[in-house]
Amino acid sequence: MGKDFLLEINTEELPAGYVKEALESLSAGFIASMDLKPGALSANLATKNKLILYVEGISEKTEEVSQEVFGPPKRIAFDEKGNPTKQAIGFAKNQGVKVEDLKIKKTPKGEY
Incomplete structure (x- = not known):
């Protein structure tokens, strides 16, 4: 079961023309960063001094993400004996x- 989440950001006075855009940007960024489905926000409110997001039933944990990252080419990362170089260590x-x-x-561009 999820928990309720409230994000309230107090700001200096925002120009009236920027409040809606700021709230939409904050909402979209929050949804994307938390990997939520569109429409997940229960409420998003704004005044000239506050931006507020409210989510009901947000997951207490995010799913673990695995990502493959390529480093320096093998010929640079390891010496002739297979020992790591400064580049591999860094x-x-x-x-x-x-x-x-x-x-x-192995990739089409070589070994990494």
Whole structure:
């Protein structure tokens, strides 16, 4: 069972012509970032000083997402003996994984 979620953003006074556009942009961005279905918002309200989103029954957890990311080419990432180079170590660090967890994959452009 989901929980109710309220997002209230207080702002400086927004020009009247921008309030609707700001609320629509906030709503669309929230729906996209939370991977919600269109129409998931129970309410979205705005005044010249507030933007408010309300969702009933939002999931308490998001689904785990797996993403494949290509790093430097194998010839650059590993030396002749198969040891990781600075580029492989830096790539692993930037991706938040261990160098040992890196895998070589063949693509039409070569091995990565």
